[in-house]
Amino acid sequence: MKALSLRQLCKTYNNGVQALKGIDLDVEEGDFFALLGPNGAGKSTAIGIVSSLVNKSSGTVTVFGHSIDTDLEAAKSCLGVVPQEINFNQFEKISTILLNQAGFYGIPRPVARERMEYWLNQLQLWEKRETISRSLSGGMKRRLMIARALIHEPQLLILDEPTAGVDIEVRRSMWEFLRRINEQGTTIILTTHYLEEAENLCRHIAIIDEGRIIENDRMSTVLRKLQTETFVLNLRGPLRGTLSLPGYRVTAPDETTLEVEVNKDQNLNEIFGALSAVGGEVVSMRNKANRLEELFMRLVEGRDVGSGQPTAPPTAQADA
């Protein structure tokens, strides 16, 4: 069963911005799915359409087999959404917000109270239940929205940047929490700008850029596609000649730093050899970014492998 299926989904806003340009996406039941993309890529727009907050221009959306065009109520009952922006009544108490939300999904009060207690405990908000929501901290507000999205126990939970502005400790406990409810059977779709988060949690990943899906696969497959890694080398002093490393892409952010991309068939020895030849002395070395981040940058910027000559700034070659 597909938890979510998008076909040729397009959205043009009234101001003419084409936010989605024909998106196809399938998320299997039980999956933990990451939707990544730079700011303005169209992630929130896609989520908005699925959750009926944005009208689509064309295309189809089905949630657990229910089309939002013909079977909207059923599609909506399968869905829980944690939006990017805060959208609860800031003058209401936490308990009121949750009980009302349950009511909108037709859950009778006694059941709603039990569930409220359960989810507020799970999200460490039970002590705050009588607090006016406006006076919660930013991280608590995010957790409140998660509790609200879960009170009707949806089969599909969509979270739009749930960990934005949340401290590391809370973020980790949120990860634990999401992993747990995913194991208990809830399908989860998540957007995030913390690629580490996606790599940690998600089994499938789609990358969306300028309204198009540019990558969509298993996380492990996607990571395997990443043929190259970038190393940052710190040198003791400027090079005494032109570095010659054919087949490698080398950039020089400054006189004593080199960034070298190394693919699977290449090796570091060659780099060190070439460096020694021009008097380069490597004092330290590190990976430029984590693997997913690297892939993301590459896909989104559309870069490819260069000539092996340091490209910028020109001062790196000035001594030649």
Next chain:
Amino acid sequence: MSTAPPSRTPGATPGSHAEVTLAANMRRARRVGFATIVIRESSRIMRIWGQTLVPPVITATLYFIIFGNLIGGRIGQMGGYTYLQYIAPGLIMMSVITNSYGNVVSSFFGAKFGRHIEELLVSPLPNWLIVLGYVAGGMLRGLLVGLIVTIIALFFTHLHVEHLFVVIAAVLLTSVVFALGGFVNAVFAKNFDQITFVPTFILTPMTYLGGVFYSIQMLPEWAQAVSKANPILYMVSAFRYGFLGQSDVDVGFSFAIMTLSVVVLFAACVWLMNKGTGTRE
């Protein structure tokens, strides 16, 4: 602690027992959803009672003192009743109109502005039910204030009721009409100015000119003709007919206008919600 098992509804073949249960579940869910909106609206009315209940009561009391007691005493009889008895139904109706309208316009616009309208839009509640929920909230406040104003009126005069059923039907229908009107206003409103514009520049003048304080028979011919284009005249007249047994216009026609307004406005509200005007991008 273990997760409560999610209440998931399996698909059902048409006509089967499962389908019947599904339909029953949906009806129950809608009932609970509707009740939730109404409870939320009434607790909003009570939470901010200083803004929702007190001002209309003060205004009405002032009207009774000034027009009824001070000035009314010099006006003399209107169609066999004291001036206070004549304007009391008009003043009650005026408070029902302003408060039914005002409640929906500010609550729904507030929900748009604070974005919590999204809670309802994401939920499986159908749009017509959301409209009904807000209308019920508007009626609740309109009728509550109307009732309080009636009680205040009783401190100043005796209210004679000629046709109780007409009184009730007229006040209910009027309240629905203006709650729906407030909904339309809130849907289109983009800022707070736009939710005060209609009440200030359209609703209040129309109410004043709709025969709250006078009988249109006191007006010159042309002004009577103009007045008859004002729908509020028919509502006030029908309501007053229920009390006094006399009316400026045909009461049957009044009810036809009210019913038609309810149908047209309700259809418009649901259509706007389905289309997403003012609520969805």
